[in-house]
Amino acid sequence: MLGLAKRVGARFLLTSTSEVYGDPLQHPQVESYWGNVNPIGVRSCYDEGKRTAETLTMDYHRGLGIEVRIARIFNTYGPRMCIDDGRVVSNFVAQALRKEPLTVYGDGKQTRSFQYVSDLVEGLMRLMEGNHVGPFNLGNPGEFTMLELAQVVQDTIDPNAKIEFRPNTEDDPHKRKPDISKAKELLGWEPNVSLRKGLPLMVADFRHRIFGDPRDSQGGSTTFA
Template sequence: MKNKRVLITGAAGFLGSHLCDRFTQEGFQVIGMDNLITGDLANIEHLFKLPNFEFYHHDVSNFVHVSGKLDYILHFASPASPIDYLKIPIQTLKVSSLGTHNLLGLALEKKARILVASTSEIYGDPLVNPQPEEYWGNVNPVGPRGVYDEAKRFQEAITMAYHTFHGLETRIVRIFNTYGPRMRLNDGRVLPTFIGQALRGEDLTVFGDGSQTRSFCYVDDLVEGIYRLLFSDYALPMNIGNPDEITINEFGEEILRLTQADQRLICKPLPTDDPKQRRPDISKAKQILGWEPKVSRSEGLKITYEYFKQIEDKNQQFKDFTYYNKHPVVMK
């Protein structure tokens, strides 16, 4: 793959950075692109020394130009946590509409295959469980989550329009809850929020009664599924996630055992339109890609916890350094 060139948007984000790792390791010439509105260069700084990686600081909601040939595009630029897309709703809508339009146009110009990152959120608060790709969803378009849900639904629609009208090679991955190193602590998603609270000695916040469910997929498994989907012949949306479903209460207890914390779970009101169930039907991924998750939740959580613990320790060291520089100890 040394002569194959791939553009990865959202390259400095959680998933984008792991995809940059995978494609550089596979020998691709990788172009990372990110406007850093939610991404962090620290996630990809280890790649800057590689001869097959380059980075562009750019917002794909504006016109996108890449010189030279381009074989593949992976569009992963988008806020993905409730805190982010509630804080920057217009940018969230633009990156999945204008941004996707720009990248589809670029793919058409370059005759490149494009894979776009959709989400389980297109199913909204589902009325069926598990959620198969044929399910159209139960989404409130004008609710607080609508800016993300509808942006992704439009993204799928315009991608399929380019596929059917222009004959563009497209792939659509519907990503379910994913976790692993490089997530941001306290980004509003349940796993980093729970671990962050446990590390700080705070009670774990459960919204609603905790009976709602989620299904957590470790990032390495997700990247493998995305990689296989890109090189498959399947153009319709495909679920990639881990069908091992767990309630939020059960998950909170797992985090408390993992972190050996003495805290407890406390309940707060459930946010508007928060989904009650999340579990992917991955029958298509198994049949077409020969893919299913390999990393158990217990194994993945240990790795993720160690990562967050290192981050929290560094943050505390920085706070201590800042404090003692502002309040030096005077020896008498």
């Protein structure tokens, strides 16, 4: 794709990830932090793959003059996600709707930050239309433990939903929270949709796709201006 961008003179967007920070020793994470990644861990193919992609992108930018933009995307949720994609928000929502236990790995105290999809799209548009290469953290600085996320899902869908604890996965990051000062300053961007406002829109979409409930057929497509 970088070669194609070079041939046709296109502006290239790399959608990188907060996973480049690994299991961070700095909290919250700023773009200048180099990360703490296990290069031979079970998660490293994704972490190191994205880090390599950032390296290649910057090499093409510096060496060949390709116009590039790099976004480090933190956990994002919203309508039209794959129902069984294995991500924690979609897992919890699908499980609660199906009256299954919410599976929490480890003690549930590990944290993540969740941004609604329309906030991410706005950030990417501002990045592509601006003059700054990045990388930029694009995420919602609101930080939740997995148990707190489960509580929000219970409050939204089923207060009686059970929680089932399972052994944690190897190299699971303990904390994840973006410092978005750079995006605020240079892109004029920050997220507007809280988890408690955005999650019901995702739930409506999932309910419609899982059960075909016509009452929610419009809810899943709602976005915020």
